[in-house]
Amino acid sequence: MKLQTATRLGLYAILELARDPERTLSSADLAERFGVSSHHLAKVLGTLSNAGLVRGGRGAAGGYRFTGNRRRITLMDIVALFEPAPGSRAKEPGEDTEIGGALQRVLLEIDEIAEATLSSITLETMLTAGRGT
Amino acid sequence: MATIRSAQASDLPAISALDARQTGIAKPDYWRDLLVPERYFLVAETDKGALAGFIAGEIRAFEFGQPAAGWVFAVQIDPRLRQRGVGSQLFDALVAKFKEKGVTRVRTLVDRKDHLILSFFRAQGMVAGPSLQLDKDLS
Numbered sequence: 001m002k003l004q005t006a007t008r009l010g011l012y013a014i015l016e017l018a019r020d021p022e023r024t025l026s027s028a029d030l031a032e033r034f035g036v037s038s039h040h041l042a043k044v045l046g047t048l049s050n051a052g053l054v055r056g057g058r059g060a061a062g063g064y065r066f067t068g069n070r071r072r073i074t075l076m077d078i079v080a081l082f083e084p085a086p087g088s089r090a091k092e093p094g095e096d097t098e099i100g101g102a103l104q105r106v107l108l109e110i111d112e113i114a115e116a117t118l119s120s121i122t123l124e125t126m127l128t129a130g131r132g133t
Numbered sequence: 134m135a136t137i138r139s140a141q142a143s144d145l146p147a148i149s150a151l152d153a154r155q156t157g158i159a160k161p162d163y164w165r166d167l168l169v170p171e172r173y174f175l176v177a178e179t180d181k182g183a184l185a186g187f188i189a190g191e192i193r194a195f196e197f198g199q200p201a202a203g204w205v206f207a208v209q210i211d212p213r214l215r216q217r218g219v220g221s222q223l224f225d226a227l228v229a230k231f232k233e234k235g236v237t238r239v240r241t242l243v244d245r246k247d248h249l250i251l252s253f254f255r256a257q258g259m260v261a262g263p264s265l266q267l268d269k270d271l272s
Contacts, residue, residue, distance in 0.1 A: 071216070116246070119248040120255045121255050125255050
């Protein structure tokens with residue numbers, strides 16, 4: 001599965017901030033941590049802020065804090081902020097043919113499984129994975 | 134913290150009622166048939182002795198060409214008592230029973246649209262297993 005860059009950065013940022021909700025990190029801090037563009041991260045943090053998941057960011061050095069619920073927010077909630085909604089996709093040429101329709105059903109099946117996986121993993125689950133239960 | 138113990142015949146009316154409230158389908162015979170020694174049927178009780186939830190499972194040997202694994206086939210928590218770790222307590226208690234028998238894997242099957250129960254099992258550390266379930270409509 002390939003995620004757009006903004007989606008991946010959104011997941012990096014929210015998970016890093018959710019690791020410690022008391023902590024404030026700027027887009028530059030996060031960019032350095034993950035070795036990615038600070039400019040791109042600033043835009044992504046703006047999207048997360050508009051969604052009410054993080055707060056802060058005033059001024060050039062302004063930091064962000066996680067303000068969501070780790071046990072409720074899933075990976076899908078973040079992915080949905082950056083990726084086009086599954087139903088909003090434009091029809092591809094050839095989709096109305098028998099072969100095009102059959103291919104579409106296979107792709108839909110894959111999308112449904114991916115959505116189920118992303119929707120079932122909360123930030124809390126991600127952040128505790130590997131520590132054992 | 135809830136108290137976890139094996140289910141008894143006297144628990145069946147409360148188990149069946151909790152399940153019927155959640156699923157909309159009453160199936161008392163199904164729950165009664167789970168009360169057999171080869172199955173694990175555990176309940177969680179509040180400090181006042183009320184049913185907080187239950188879990189059921191069994192060890193299935195060499196099914197589908199796979200080594201023996203502990204299967205979880207039902208888990209239900211009273212919605213008023215969720216988010217308090219009762220489900221995790223039940224899951225841990227069932228897994229402990231499986232481990233006592235030398236089983237090293239736990240498995241379940243979940244509707245992929247049921248994100249609530251999927252999230253619960255994910256939170257217990259479960260991930261997609263080696264098998265893909267396939268279906269065909271025969272109507």
